[in-house]
Amino acid sequence: MLVAVDRARSRGATAAVRLRPPGGDDEAAFRAAHRTMAAEAFPFGLFYEPDTPWPAYLDQLEACRRGVDLPPGRVRSAFMLAVVAGEIVGRASIRFELNDFLAHEGGHIGYCVLPPHRRRGYATVILRRSLAIARAGRVERVLVTCDDANVGSATVIERCGAVFESLAEPAGGGGPFRRYWIG
Numbered sequence: 001m002l003v004a005v006d007r008a009r010s011r012g013a014t015a016a017v018r019l020r021p022p023g024g025d026d027e028a029a030f031r032a033a034h035r036t037m038a039a040e041a042f043p044f045g046l047f048y049e050p051d052t053p054w055p056a057y058l059d060q061l062e063a064c065r066r067g068v069d070l071p072p073g074r075v076r077s078a079f080m081l082a083v084v085a086g087e088i089v090g091r092a093s094i095r096f097e098l099n100d101f102l103a104h105e106g107g108h109i110g111y112c113v114l115p116p117h118r119r120r121g122y123a124t125v126i127l128r129r130s131l132a133i134a135r136a137g138r139v140e141r142v143l144v145t146c147d148d149a150n151v152g153s154a155t156v157i158e159r160c161g162a163v164f165e166s167l168a169e170p171a172g173g174g175g176p177f178r179r180y181w182i183g
Helices: 002-016 024-038 054-066 100-106 122-136 151-159
Strands: 018-020 077-084 087-095 109-113 142-147 163-168 177-182
Touching: 018 122, 024 054, 024 087, 054 077, 077 122, 087 122, 100 142, 109 122, 122 142, 122 151, 142 151, 151 177
Parallel strands: none
Antiparallel strands: 018 077, 077 087, 087 109, 142 177, 163 177
C-alpha cells in the first residue's frame, strides 16, 4: 500500500511541477526562498545579491540564457523556478557548457527543493525536466554532482539514470562530493 501511495504522489508531483524562468511577479517569493536556503548555506539565486534591483537580476539571467555579455567564468545557462500551483518549491540551473570549475564539481545541472516541500518527489521531477532542457540545448552527456553526505540527492540522481563516476574533493576544501554522468 505504501508503494502505491508513493507512486501516486510521484505521479501527482510530475503533473504539478512546472519549470519556468523567474518573472517580474516573483521577487518577494524568490527573496524568501533565497533567505531560506542561505540558512542551509546553499545558494538559491545564483549570482544573486540582495541589493541588486530585481529587473537587473532578471536581465542578468536572460543574458546567461542567451549566452551574451557573460562575465568571466560564467557559461550559457538557464535558471528556472520550480513552481507548483503558483508557489515556488525549488529551482534548477542548467548549464549548456562547462568551464573548469563546473567540469570538476559544479556539473551541468544544479537543483534544490525548499525545505517545506521536500520528500514529495519534486527533486526527481525537477532533475528530469532539467535533463530535457539540457538535451534540447544539445548537451548529450550530463554531469551532475552532489555532496557525498546528501543521500537524498544521490538517490534522486541515480533514480534519473545516472552512473556514478567517482568521489572527488572540492578545490576550495570541504567534504567530498559524488560525480555522476547521465546519457
